[in-house]
Amino acid sequence: MHTIDLAYVGRGPHEELVTYIADQQDFYADAGVHVALRDGSIWDPERLRRGAVIGLGRTLLSRLVGGIPWVALNVNTQQPQFWFLARPGLDSLADLAGKRLAVHPRHTGPGCFTRIMLRQAGLDPDRDVETIVRAPGDYGMDLRRLREGTIDAAVVGDTLVPEAVAAENGWRVLAFAGDLFQIPTVGVSVDPTYTDPEDPAVQAVVLAHRRALGVIRDEPDTTVRYLQAFLNGHTEEEVRAHYERFIAPSFGIDGQADLATAETAVKAVAAELGVPATFTAADFYRTRPTTA
Structure with missing residues (x-):
């Protein structure tokens, strides 16, 4: 069995739900990978780049500002969940x-x-x-x-x-931010300097996450049950309404980025940061069918 460190850099279902489902449903085990989930919320970019990362927003900004050659291999949604x-x-x-x-x-x-x-x-x-x-x-x-x-x-x-x-x-x-600004976000990214995007462990994680996206789209009762673990200060009815309004319509199923939307977003982010967009959306979002 392969092993990999997978770090999240934010909290909440947008960051953790897909990973949680993949773990609870044994999708990682089915794909032949053991995932060590790490809290990278306060890690500096140098520590983050040694493994796979869930947050695409942070890695995109890190590539624009710091030149770290992150690539995104899977995308959960292009509607930011805040x-x-x-x-x-x-x-x-x-x-x-x-x-x-x-x-x-x-x-x-x-x-x-x-x-x-x-x-x-x-x-x-x-x-x-x-x-x-x-x-x-x-x-x-x-x-x-x-x-x-x-x-x-x-x-x-x-x-x-x-x-x-x-x-x-x-x-x-x-x-809802996702109604106002579209950018492919939250998924799986790696720095090829240290982690080969074609590494079997990475590809297994991508495969497991795409199976979890299928659960979110096709199994509302199961997904609401898992969401309740994150939102246990709310009733099941409130959690279900949240799932139906924001999660189900926002999350994709194939892990692919809309490159036209992404190109516009990358340029907007670069402009806000005051740095040149030295790469295209296709350079960063390398999503495609998994080889696993």
Whole structure:
């Protein structure tokens, strides 16, 4: 049996669900690979590049800024899974002008994508919005600050069900990021300097993840049961509604990237970072049928 280190660099179903399903359903074992899942959330790029990585947003930014030749071998979705949650009185992203917004750091995928979306709404993220930067993950402090009124809105990920939280507190979901900015994200990437993309262990992981994507698309009851493990602060009805609204329509099944969408996104990210796009989407997203 092959072995491989697989690091996640964010928390929540968007990052972990496919891996969790592949493990629980024994897809890794069926493919002949033992996966050591590692928390790489605070690892520096040099440590990350020694194994396979789930987060494509972070590796894309790392290639643009640091020149690390990451390649993506599998894509789960091109609709980033985070939301703008706001107190009453705000109805659109444009209404965030002059408001206090909790955001991810600008060097992260969600942070960079948020800045792009704010600009699309006609806002300069450095001048028109008062940003409160905090690390992604547990958004409990954001919810507390929203209740206290010390912030007006927050960009939150899927460690919670945003629509359920908004309904419970009388807040608004201003926007789903995946509706505003498309970029192939979350999957499997490697640095060919250290890991051959054709390595049998890598190909086995890709195969197992594509089987897990099939479960997400074709087995809603099974997927909702697994989602409940991540979203155990919500009812089954809330989790199922989240799956039906955001997971099922957003996640693909073949692991392939839409290169036209990806090319536009890579250029937008490079422009936001202030660096040249020295490679094409096809150079980064090398998704194709697995050889496993």
